Amino acid sequence: xxxxxxxPALLLAxxxxxxxxxxxFNLGGKTLRNVWFITVSTCVFLVAFAxxxxxxxxxxxxxxxxxxxxxxxLPSGMKLPVRIILEIDAMSAFMALAGSITSMAxxxxxxxxxxxxxxxxxxxxxxxxLTLGMLGMMVTGDLFNFFVFLEIASVASYGLVAFxxxxxxxxxxxxxxxxxxxxxxxxxxxxxxxxxxxxxxxxMGALGSVMQMGLVEKVSLxxxxxxxxxxxxxxxxxxxxPDAYAEAPASVSCLLVTVxxxxxYGLFRVAFSIYGVSLTNSVVAWAIIILGLIxxxxxxxxxxxxxxxxxxxxxxxxxxxxxxxxxxxxxxxxLGNPEALAEYGxxxxxxxxxxxxxxxxYKGLLFLTAxxxxxxxxxxxxxxxxxLIRRSPGTAFMFxxxxxxxxxxxxxxxxxxxxxxxxxxxxxxxxxxxVALVTSVLTLASFVKVFQTAFLGPEHKALVxxxxxxxxxxxxxxxxxxxxxLLTFLPGSALSNLVEPAAKALVDQAGYIGAIMGGAF
Amino acid sequence: xxxxNLPFLVVGILFLIGLLAVLREKNMIKIAIxxxxxxxxVNMLLIVLGYRLGGDVPVHFLKGEVDAMVLPTPQALTLxxxxxxxxxxxxxxxxxxLLYKHYGTLNVDxxxxxxx
Numbered sequence: 001x002x003x004x005x006x007x008p009a010l011l012l013a014x015x016x017x018x019x020x021x022x023x024x025f026n027l028g029g030k031t032l033r034n035v036w037f038i039t040v041s042t043c044v045f046l047v048a049f050a051x052x053x054x055x056x057x058x059x060x061x062x063x064x065x066x067x068x069x070x071x072x073x074l075p076s077g078m079k080l081p082v083r084i085i086l087e088i089d090a091m092s093a094f095m096a097l098a099g100s101i102t103s104m105a106x107x108x109x110x111x112x113x114x115x116x117x118x119x120x121x122x123x124x125x126x127x128x129x130l131t132l133g134m135l136g137m138m139v140t141g142d143l144f145n146f147f148v149f150l151e152i153a154s155v156a157s158y159g160l161v162a163f164x165x166x167x168x169x170x171x172x173x174x175x176x177x178x179x180x181x182x183x184x185x186x187x188x189x190x191x192x193x194x195x196x197x198x199x200x201x202x203x204m205g206a207l208g209s210v211m212q213m214g215l216v217e218k219v220s221l222x223x224x225x226x227x228x229x230x231x232x233x234x235x236x237x238x239x240x241x242p243d244a245y246a247e248a249p250a251s252v253s254c255l256l257v258t259v260x261x262x263x264x265y266g267l268f269r270v271a272f273s274i275y276g277v278s279l280t281n282s283v284v285a286w287a288i289i290i291l292g293l294i295x296x297x298x299x300x301x302x303x304x305x306x307x308x309x310x311x312x313x314x315x316x317x318x319x320x321x322x323x324x325x326x327x328x329x330x331x332x333x334x335l336g337n338p339e340a341l342a343e344y345g346x347x348x349x350x351x352x353x354x355x356x357x358x359x360x361x362y363k364g365l366l367f368l369t370a371x372x373x374x375x376x377x378x379x380x381x382x383x384x385x386x387x388l389i390r391r392s393p394g395t396a397f398m399f400x401x402x403x404x405x406x407x408x409x410x411x412x413x414x415x416x417x418x419x420x421x422x423x424x425x426x427x428x429x430x431x432x433x434x435v436a437l438v439t440s441v442l443t444l445a446s447f448v449k450v451f452q453t454a455f456l457g458p459e460h461k462a463l464v465x466x467x468x469x470x471x472x473x474x475x476x477x478x479x480x481x482x483x484x485x486l487l488t489f490l491p492g493s494a495l496s497n498l499v500e501p502a503a504k505a506l507v508d509q510a511g512y513i514g515a516i517m518g519g520a521f
Numbered sequence: 522x523x524x525x526n527l528p529f530l531v532v533g534i535l536f537l538i539g540l541l542a543v544l545r546e547k548n549m550i551k552i553a554i555x556x557x558x559x560x561x562x563v564n565m566l567l568i569v570l571g572y573r574l575g576g577d578v579p580v581h582f583l584k585g586e587v588d589a590m591v592l593p594t595p596q597a598l599t600l601x602x603x604x605x606x607x608x609x610x611x612x613x614x615x616x617x618x619l620l621y622k623h624y625g626t627l628n629v630d631x632x633x634x635x636x637x
Contacts (some may be wrong), residue, residue: 144598151605158612168623169634175616179543182556182609186563189602193563196595197570 008086010065011096011135019128026121034111037124041100041107044131048093048100056501060515062087062141075204075297076238084465085203087141089512090501094353095265098169098360101257103131106251109368109476113251113375114147123163130156130255137262142514143192143203143274146266150188150231153259156183160252161244167375173243180230180240187227191220205516208274208509221284224270231263234325235295238318242302243460245314246380248372251476253310254364257317261356264321268328268506277336286334292325293432296439304446307382308442309370309454312446313363318404319439320359326436327352327421328506330428334434335507344427346503353506354499358413358487362405365480369399373454376466382450387459392469393414396455398481405484407444413487416495524603528569535562549627553610560606564599571595 018040021220025036055061065084088096107127127148127325133153140146162174192202198216201207211217230237241260245253269286279285296319303315331349353434372395374380389396405414418440425432487494505511535558542555571592579590617627624632 122536145599148601148605151609155605155612158609158616162616162619165619168620168632171616171619171623172632172634175549175613175620178609178613179552179556182613183540183543183559186559189563190566193567193570193595193598196567196598200592200594202594206588 001210004050004054006063007047007054008061008088008139009065009317010045010047011051011139012086012126012132014040014047015128015132015135017173018044019125019132023121028122030115030120033124037107037111037127037135040128041104041131044135045100045104048096048135051088052093052097055088055090056497060087060089060505060511062515064138084145085141085516086139087512087515088139089508089515090505091265091268091353091503092505094357094498095258096135096264098357099131099134099138099262101128101479102254102258102360102364103134105364105368105476105479106254107476108384109254109371109473110249110251111472112470113371113473114249115470117164119163123160126156126159126163127252127255129153130160130252130259134255134259134262137428138265141204142202143195143204143207146204147185147188147192150263150266151185152515153262154178154185155413157244157252157256157259160256161248163249163252164247165300167247167273169243170247173240174245177240177244180237184227184230186225191223191227194220194223203516204269204274205513208276209513209517211275212279213275213278217278221270221275222473222479225267225284225287226264228267229291231265232260233295233318233321234291234296235318235322236291238295238299240313241318242314245317245367246308246310250310250367250374253314253367253371257363257367258360260317260321261324261360264324264356271332272335272506273509273512278336279332285329285335288325288332289428289432292322292329293435294322295319295325296322297435300439300442300446304449305444307429308380309373309382309385309450310367310380312382312450313366314368316366316443316446317359317363319443320363320406321354322439323418323421323436324352324355324359326425326432327355327417330421330424331503331507333428340427341507344424346426346507349503349506350495350499351417351424353503354417354420354495355414357498358405358417358484361480361483362402362414363420365398365402366406368473368477368480369395369402372469375462375473376469377460382453384459384462385454386457386463387455388463388466389455390459390464391466394474395469395477396451398477399451399455399480401484403447405488407447408440409444411488411491413484413491413494416487416491528572529566532562532566534563535559545622547628547630549620549629549632550614552629553594553613553617556613557606557610560602560610564602564606567595567602 026033063086133149136149158178162171164170233241299315299318303312306312327348331345333347405412408414408418422433539555539558573589576589576591577587578584579593
């Protein structure tokens with residue numbers, strides 16, 4: 001067995017080591033700790049990239065924690081998958097890649113952004129634990145493990161949201177987030193218990209292979225759906241998002257975007273791989289589509305009136321999540337209908353999945369630029385900014401790239417993914433496309449406003465001693481800018497190498513189950 | 522004597538009590554207690570799911586051959602969930618402590634700087 005076979009375990013082991021060794025390295029001084037911070041986060045990215053390459057060449061990877069074979073053979077000849085399994089298909093690897101890129105960018109950014117605050121060894125530990133929880137949710141093949149990683153990510157993010165504990169608002173946001181997300185986590189656990197009580201199985205693939213719709217399954221689906229929709233910040237339960245995103249340090253908000261997408265991934269995994277074709281009626285798909293539409297419209301109209309830059313961006317994050325739910329929801333709607341799937345369903349799915357990656361990149365970048373504005377001016381209020389393009393043209397340039405991407409201006413990557421969603425949603429109902437287009441226009445309006453007030457115009461009086469932007473912060477933003485530009489200028493190869501395998505893996509329920517159950521039953 | 526669905530009923534009632542506390546109470550400590558009750562209810566659900574009437578310890582070298590044994594997996598799940606619940610309760614109480622320091626009150630209605 002060569003070392004590459006252990007990539008899935010390394011993906012979790014490296015951030016775990018990073019988290020617990022951080023206080024030790026902190027003893028060696030600030031520089032050593034920062035070097036450790038950046039080295040480990042770069043290693044996580046390299047492992048995720050190698051894993052993604054591996055999966056796109058060799059197909060689904062199944063890794064068994066602490067054993068050779070995951071199946072338990074009973075004397076009666078019955079076989080059950082019992083051990084802790086990591087199952088990585090193209091979709092998981094795709095998500096892990098997006099997550100590790102934002103984690104790396106956030107780490108570079110944090111080095112000087114958080115420099116003047118104490119307690120940095122704890123910050124680094126929590127940051128890596130958050131990364132670990134997020135990556136774990138993406139690669140696990142076991143429902144209970146999903147819950148455990150969800151909780152690791154949640155607990156780490158409560159701590160990080162409240163990191164500036166001298167600010168009452170940060171503590172308040174953390175408490176609000178904690179109450180809501182703890183109830184959501186318990187709903188997930190109840191659903192896991194119900195499914196276990198029904199099938200004696202916790203493995204997602206094995207559950208998918210025996211799933212038959214009944215009352216218990218419907219109740220667990222409803223519980224999982226509402227809990228994960230809360231965690232990813234969809235419409236009726238989004239209230240914690242603006243508070244938590246706005247009050248957390250900028251590099252943490254950048255990572256929190258992908259953490260909530262990990263919950264979205266969990267929702268899709270449950271819908272496609274566990275329930276999949278047994279979802280014969282379209283209630284769930286329509287619920288995802290409608291919640292997506294409402295989130296898009298409501299959140300963007302809340303965003304337009306904000307003058308606090310990070311709250312504004314947090315509302316946009318909710319609205320963009322709506323696009324992903326819309327795209328993937330349409331894919332789910334026509335899952336049982338091969339003709340419609342080939343005609344427009346798969347396009348929608350590709351659009352939704354591509355939007356996940358795009359969103360992770362440009363929303364991460366937007367939060368980092370908001371952090372830079374805060375770093376320069378000491379304020380998050382747009383009314384106290386102005387003329388910052390002369391202070392830091394680099395930041396202004398990167399902000400424009402990210403704003404153009406989120407508004408879906410051609411030829412940016414956000415345009416490619418939104419176009420795929422527009423095209424396909426039109427086949428379902430033109431109204432959906434209209435809502436998506438209106439949202440896009442309002443997004444553009446809102447970011448034009450931010451750019452105009454923060455970067456253009458006369459310099460605000462209070463900004464004569466605005467601080468210079470340190471180079472490591474520029475590197476953190478630069479990583480995400482390069483990613484956006486690559487996706488923009490190579491849309492064809494991004495779609496065929498990155499997005500299509502992921503969308504195919506999501507549809508291919510039999511493949512996901514087969515990798516676990518292959519020949520055992 | 523058969524107990525039927527009684528344990529599940531208890532779990533349901535406990536869960537609702539916890540949820541009610543979270544939704545209706547104004548005191549943050551009581552909200553935290555509500556969440557702890559929900560967590561206990563869920564742990565009890567897992568244990569009840571794995572219980573077999575008259576079941577024995579699921580360890581062969583302790584009990585030898587037995588007719589029925591309780592399921593071991595839900596107990597392992599519950600242990601993990603208890604540890605997680607403990608960590609979150611501790612964190613939640615310390616956050617409440619910090620909030621009390623900042624605002625001088627435990628009433629959630631008076632802690633409202635985040636609006637819009």
